[in-house]
């Protein structure tokens with residue numbers, strides 16, 4: 001019984017840490033929130049592109065929905081999403097956060 005209580009409180013701590021890091025509505029569980037919000041919108045410039053392995057490095061602005069500051073980082077992405085894009089191009093993108101953040105939509109920003 002004691003072990004179960006420890007496990008439950010550990011999950012509660014992890015849950016609230018997630019809520020603080022990535023969510024502005026702590027009352028909603030992370031899973032519920034993910035279901036409602038498939039990704040967060042960002043704007044950036046393509047710094048590197050690998051259309052074969054499926055990765056893109058973006059210099060992106062702050063993403064308030066994820067509490068991310070502006071930075072340059074690489075994301076995985078379906079290679080099919082990256083066809084026709086170019087290094088240096090400004091893009092709007094949608095990122096699905098996680099252990100390996102993934103770009104799930106990306107298009108040229110006009």
Ligand SMILES: [Cu+2]
Nearest residue numbers: 068071072073
């Ligand atoms: Cu980033």
